[in-house]
Amino acid sequence: MRFRDTIGLVLTLKASLVTDLPLSDILQKTALFSGLEPAALQAVQLAAHTCQSAAGSYFFLQGDPAERVFLLTRGRVKLTQMNPDGSQVLLRAVGPGTLFGAVALAQGELYPVSAESAEDSGGVYWGAASLQELVLRHPQMALNAMSLMAERVQEFQQRFRELATERVERRLARALLRLASQTGRKVAEGVLIDLPLTRQDLAEMTGTTLFTVSRILNQWETRGLVTLGRERVIVRFPHGLVAVAEDLLPPQTSQP
Amino acid sequence: MRFRDTIGLVLTLKASLVTDLPLSDILQKTALFSGLEPAALQAVQLAAHTCQSAAGSYFFLQGDPAERVFLLTRGRVKLTQMNPDGSQVLLRAVGPGTLFGAVALAQGELYPVSAESAEDSGGVYWGAASLQELVLRHPQMALNAMSLMAERVQEFQQRFRELATERVERRLARALLRLASQTGRKVAEGVLIDLPLTRQDLAEMTGTTLFTVSRILNQWETRGLVTLGRERVIVRFPHGLVAVAEDLLPPQTSQP
DNA sequence: GAGGCTCCTTGCGCTGGCGCAAACGGGCTA
DNA sequence: TAGCCCGTTTGCGCCAGCGCAAGGAGCCTC
Numbered sequence: 001m002r003f004r005d006t007i008g009l010v011l012t013l014k015a016s017l018v019t020d021l022p023l024s025d026i027l028q029k030t031a032l033f034s035g036l037e038p039a040a041l042q043a044v045q046l047a048a049h050t051c052q053s054a055a056g057s058y059f060f061l062q063g064d065p066a067e068r069v070f071l072l073t074r075g076r077v078k079l080t081q082m083n084p085d086g087s088q089v090l091l092r093a094v095g096p097g098t099l100f101g102a103v104a105l106a107q108g109e110l111y112p113v114s115a116e117s118a119e120d121s122g123g124v125y126w127g128a129a130s131l132q133e134l135v136l137r138h139p140q141m142a143l144n145a146m147s148l149m150a151e152r153v154q155e156f157q158q159r160f161r162e163l164a165t166e167r168v169e170r171r172l173a174r175a176l177l178r179l180a181s182q183t184g185r186k187v188a189e190g191v192l193i194d195l196p197l198t199r200q201d202l203a204e205m206t207g208t209t210l211f212t213v214s215r216i217l218n219q220w221e222t223r224g225l226v227t228l229g230r231e232r233v234i235v236r237f238p239h240g241l242v243a244v245a246e247d248l249l250p251p252q253t254s255q256p
Numbered sequence: 257m258r259f260r261d262t263i264g265l266v267l268t269l270k271a272s273l274v275t276d277l278p279l280s281d282i283l284q285k286t287a288l289f290s291g292l293e294p295a296a297l298q299a300v301q302l303a304a305h306t307c308q309s310a311a312g313s314y315f316f317l318q319g320d321p322a323e324r325v326f327l328l329t330r331g332r333v334k335l336t337q338m339n340p341d342g343s344q345v346l347l348r349a350v351g352p353g354t355l356f357g358a359v360a361l362a363q364g365e366l367y368p369v370s371a372e373s374a375e376d377s378g379g380v381y382w383g384a385a386s387l388q389e390l391v392l393r394h395p396q397m398a399l400n401a402m403s404l405m406a407e408r409v410q411e412f413q414q415r416f417r418e419l420a421t422e423r424v425e426r427r428l429a430r431a432l433l434r435l436a437s438q439t440g441r442k443v444a445e446g447v448l449i450d451l452p453l454t455r456q457d458l459a460e461m462t463g464t465t466l467f468t469v470s471r472i473l474n475q476w477e478t479r480g481l482v483t484l485g486r487e488r489v490i491v492r493f494p495h496g497l498v499a500v501a502e503d504l505l506p507p508q509t510s511q512p
Numbered sequence: 513g514a515g516g517c518t519c520c521t522t523g524c525g526c527t528g529g530c531g532c533a534a535a536c537g538g539g540c541t542a
Numbered sequence: 543t544a545g546c547c548c549g550t551t552t553g554c555g556c557c558a559g560c561g562c563a564a565g566g567a568g569c570c571t572c
Binding site for chain 4: 230
Binding site: 081083084085087089091102103105106107109112113132135136137139140142143145146147149150151152153154156157158159160161163164165166204206207246247 | 337339340341343345347358359361362363365368369388391392393395396398399401402403405406407408409410412413414415416417419420421422460462463502503
């Protein structure tokens with residue numbers, strides 16, 4: 001499933017990742033390791049450690065020394081950043097196959113975010129030093145890593161721009177589309193965002209309040225764009241959200 | 257000059273960069289090339305092309321294929337991103353010694369921003385392919401590049417969080433501090449932000465309007481925090497701005 | 513199945529900041 | 543020196559979205 005809107009917002013549902021594959025297969029499909037010769041891949045695999053994290057516990061906390069790079073193989077992880085006042089912002093929500101904590105590829109950094117398991121999760125990790133070692137030995141990984149990071153930079157630049165210039169409704173529409181493409185799962189009614197996301201979480205991702213999120217979502221539900229549940233959103237009519245995200249509809253905030 | 261506030265906002269004035277150094281010296285001081293052995297540095301230098309750009313013209317435009325990585329050696333460059341509606345957002349303003357267009361280190365990307373010379377500028381650039389070649393041959397560069405990118409990711413994550421959660425006043429204070437540390441020049445009255453920045457530019461950086469920026473700046477001027485001019489801001493009392501940026505002062509928006 | 517915890521909804525009042533319009537003024541050119 | 547261009551200031555009205563409070567509804571535990 002894939003469509004493209006006027007300015008290039010793309011919604012692509014990842015094939016649901018089978019998580020019981022042997023590690024070597026998973027690694028092979030990970031962007032960071034693509035194009036590596038088998039020997040290198042094996043070296044990567046030998047350096048990997050597996051780990052588990054129960055729902056609600058943390059892979060790492062913001063401010064911890066960034067000593068490990070993680071690859072999620074099972075579950076869901078929320079990457080959040082704290083505000084000085086103690087509240088927090090949800091920066092990314094990731095599923096299996098996603099690399100996180102990649103900041104550890106740079107030396108001497110602290111994790112800028114916390115990584116909390118939204119459900120029971122499993123992953124593998126590499127020590128920063130050993131992964132850097134691998135990068136030095138297999139420069140293809142360096143190019144891959146740069147691509148990954150470049151993509152991340154672009155994403156946040158774009159989200160920054162959105163937040164700076166666009167209305168809440170539009171930002172929320174984009175956020176849902178992004179989530180649907182990243183962690184969406186096709187169900188009977190539409191695309192389920194397969195991650196327990198509270199209204200508060202969505203508010204944090206879009207720079208607003210849970211009240212406003214709730215209001216807008218309910219508006220959309222009456223229009224048939226989405227189906228709502230407790231910590232659940234199903235996108236029924238993505239094109240409708242795209243229409244909101246773009247300029248195809250008048251920003252109808254209040255009408256009978 | 258350097259101080260540190262409660263949550264780690266750091267203001268460090270770069271030693272004013274002498275721009276007439278030989279290229280080899282400049283390269284040596286650039287983060288991307290630090291730690292390279294002389295032979296590698298020479299290879300880098302051989303692959304570099306020089307270029308000029310008059311005030312108001314562009315090194316590249318958003319959407320162009322990202323084929324070159326630039327290092328600014330003279331002048332000032334504004335990195336902006338367009339909104340669908342044609343307006344734009346100023347993402348970064350950089351001075352000599354800064355690398356930009358680094359997205360070209362990843363393959364097949366388009367520049368996500370435009371790079372406009374704010375004044376007559378000069379720089380050197382490398383073709384994407386040849387720089388990738390260099391990265392493959394000198395993996396230390398790969399680590400350097402990852403550090404750079406990681407830093408960039410962190411910066412935008414943090415700015416995203418700020419924009420999502422903080423009031424305009426505070427965002428503007430942070431933006432000025434950031435600009436002062438990046439492109440600040442010590443003058444008699446304080447730290448001049450050495451870059452022709454309109455109120456509109458500041459508004460774009462902080463996600464607000466030029467009116468609001470103007471109002472807040474004037475407020476600060478009467479409080480003695482800054483000195484204002486046409487396309488000019490001098491930070492007189494950085495600690496005061498830090499106090500605004502943090503929670504040290506009541507957010508006094510309107511008082512006699 | 514009762515209780516309780518958490519998340520969600522919705523009404524209401526309010527305000528921070530937007531948007532416009534008009535006037536001002538600094539610095540350039542002729 | 544006059545005039546113009548462009549950036550800036552400031553007043554005013556307004557509304558999108560915030561913040562709170564009260565009530566409702568899933569879902570879990572016991």
